[in-house]
Amino acid sequence: MDNVKIGTKASWNSIIINILLSLFKLTGAILGKSTAMLADTVHSLADIATTIVVIIGLKVSNKEADEDHPYGHEKFESVFTKIISFLLISTGLSIGYKGINDLIKGSLIVPGKIALMAALASIIVKESLYWYTIIIAKKIKSTSMEADAWHHRSDAISSIGTFIGIFFARRGFKIFDPLAAIVVCIIIVKVGVEYYLKAVNELVDHRASNEIIEQIHSITRSIHGVKEIKSLKTRIFGNKIYADVGISVDKNISIEEGHKIAETVHKNIEENLLDIKHCTVIILPN
Template sequence: MDNVKVGTRASWISIGINLVLSLLKLAGAILGKSTAMLADTVHSLADIVTTLVVIIGLKISNKDADENHPYGHEKFESIFTKIISLLLIFTGVSIGYKGVVDSIRGNLSSPGKIALIAAATSIIVKECLYWYTLMIARKIKSTSMEADAWHHRSDAISSIATFIGILGARMGFKILDPIAAILVCIIIVKVGVEYYLKAVKELVDHTASNDIIDRIKELSSDIEGVIKVNSLKTRIFGNKVYADVGICVDKNISIEEGHKIAETVHTTIENNIENIKHCSVYIIPN
């Protein structure tokens, strides 16, 4: 099964589970009269939207190169990662705003037991979804799906804060319910900002990691006929890497021999480094 199908199937599973969980949370928020649980419900509903964005992003970013996009569509995934990040930030700010307003106005109540049960269920379900989505994201090397996994983790953490807030409010500390909503806001916004910056980094042609650079140099230097790697430029393109390698070869060999050495370097790098999408090699007589 290809990466798009694997990622899409996992995303639809996530949507189905989130939909059921959101309905449970909404019932807990309304029947249990909990501001924190209502905030947590909004977070879960946002998860459904972001997962839909992931599905769209996976399909577009994995399209083959065409006339208008000769280098492929990988950067579209970074764009969708930015969209998810902005949704996370918006969700967090919205939740925090309601928590602050309720605290100031004194809209405090003692939540019902159903809200506590909904929060506990959410913690377990969302943590399981986090590990499942992260496993798939790393398997298919999808940054937008990884961001969605952290969306699940942030929801699990927010549900912990919600649980504590509801429990405290039921014990008589009613202010803890809106305070929990504010804590949820901070957690969500932090994750959103981190993934937004990560997406920006991918879109501005940042250089590849030192591990990849060192691996390229090592593989190139081991090829017979390569005297040394004279220059190396890399750039991140979505979740893939482009590399331009300049190798020094004996100036006395023929053009055909030099071309064969360059071809060997090209093939070796592309076959042995998984994230490399394309490697250009040019020779420098030495």
């Protein structure tokens, strides 16, 4: 099964689970009269929207190169990651606004027991969804799916805050319910900003990690005939990496021998580093 099918199947599983969970949480929010649970429900509904974005992103970013996009479509995934980050930030701000508004207006109500049960169910389900999604995201190297996984975890964390808020509100500290909604807001916005910045790095040709660069150095130096690495440039292209390597060889060998050395470096880097989409190797003067 290819990466798109694996990611799409996982995303649809997440959508189905989120729909069922959202219905239960909405019931708990309405019957339990909890602002924090209502905010938590909105977060779960946003999860459904972001997972749909992930499905679209996976299909678009894995399309083959064409005449209009000769380098492929990988950067489209970074674009979709930015969309998810915007959804996270806007969701968080809307939740925070309602919590602050309730505090100002003094709309403080003791939540019902069903709201507490819904919060507990959300913690368990959303944390399970995080691990399920992050494992698959790492496997298929999808940044948008990884962002979606953290959306699940942010929902689990927010549900912990919701659970605490409802728990204390039911024990007479009614202010804790809207306060929990504000805490949820801060957590969600933080995650959204982090993934926005990550997507920006992928779109502006940010260099690869030190680990990848060191691996390229190691592979290149291991090739017989390479005297020195004269230059190395890398750039992140969506969820893949392009590398430009400049090497020096013995000036007394033939052009054909030099070409074979460069070709060996090129082949070994691309075969041993799966994150590398393309590696260009040139011979520079000593």
